[in-house]
Every structure is written in structure tokens, then in C-alpha cells.
Amino acid sequence: MIHRNKLILQSRAAMFEKKEHHRAIQTNLFTCADYVALHLMVNAVTYTMAAALIVGVYLMYQIESLSITISLNDLRYMLLSIGEIYLIGLGIFLVITLVVSLIRYNKAAAKCREYRSVLRRLEACSERWRRAEAKKAEGRSN
Numbered sequence: 628m629i630h631r632n633k634l635i636l637q638s639r640a641a642m643f644e645k646k647e648h649h650r651a652i653q654t655n656l657f658t659c660a661d662y663v664a665l666h667l668m669v670n671a672v673t674y675t676m677a678a679a680l681i682v683g684v685y686l687m688y689q690i691e692s693l694s695i696t697i698s699l700n701d702l703r704y705m706l707l708s709i710g711e712i713y714l715i716g717l718g719i720f721l722v723i724t725l726v727v728s729l730i731r732y733n734k735a736a737a738k739c740r741e742y743r744s745v746l747r748r749l750e751a752c753s754e755r756w757r758r759a760e761a762k763k764a765e766g767r768s769n
Contacts, residue, residue: 636749643742654735666728667721674720678713 654662686693697705 632752636745636752639745640742640749643738643745647738654732657732659729659732659736662732663725663728667724670724671717671721674717675713678716682709 657665
């Protein structure tokens with residue numbers, strides 16, 4: 628006999644395992660602080676590399692005009708302004724990364740909690756079904 632509730636729970640568990648199990652389990656291998664710190668470090672390095680490439684391309688594009696007209700004070704001012712822009716951009720980028728990482732971690736944790744809940748309810752349903760079958764078998768033997 629097929630139990631409707633058991634079938635629904637098994638379907639939910641199978642859908643989770645097929646679609647999101649790998650990603651959610653990978654996320655929940657870390658604590659929240661470690662997950663966020665890892666993403667912050669990776670994105671800080673990525674942002675720094677991208678900023679260095681942009682500045683390098685700009686300098687290569689402007690090398691001729693810079694080499695002719697630049698003085699030491701102009702160079703100092705340009706480096707300070709590039710540094711300020713870099714730090715402001717990095718700060719904004721890391722705040723966005725922090726928010727996104729926290730949201731992703733909390734969603735994955737919620738999905739894992741829901742999956743564990745489904746498995747517990749499925750186990751309870753299976754246990755009730757086994758007990759009912761055992762009572763039926765015991766009643767037939769008497």
C-alpha cells in the first residue's frame with residue numbers, strides 16, 4: 628500500500644538531492660564566518676587584480692602625455708587619487724560581497740534544515756508504517 632504522505636516526502640527529498648544538495652552541502656561545510664571571510668578574501672584579491680589591470684591599461688594609453696608633462700607633484704597627486712578611488716571601490720565591493728555571502732549562506736542553511744526536517748518526517752512516517760504492518764501481521768497470526 629502506498630502512503631501519500633510518504634510519497635510526497637520522498638519526492639521532496641529527491642528533488643532537493645537532485646537540484647541543490649551539492650551546493651547546499653558545500654556551503655554548510657563552513658561556518659558562516661569562514662564562508663563569508665573566504666568570499667571576502669577572494670573578492671578582495673579579484674578586485675585588486677582588476678584595478679591593477681585598469682590602471683595599467685590607462686597608464687599605457689596615456690604614457691606619452693604623462694612622460695612629457697608630468698612632474699613629481701603631479702605624480703604624487705595622481706597616485707593618491709588612484710589610491711583613494713581604489714580604497715573606496717574596494718570598500719563598496721566588499722560590503723556588497725558581505726551582504727551577498729550572508730544571504731547565500733543563510734539560504735543554503737535553511738535548505739539543509741528543511742531537508743533534514745523532511746528526512747526526519749519521512750523516518751517517522753516509515754516507522755509508523757512498519758508498526759502498522761507488524762500489528763496487521765500479528766493480528767493475522769492470532
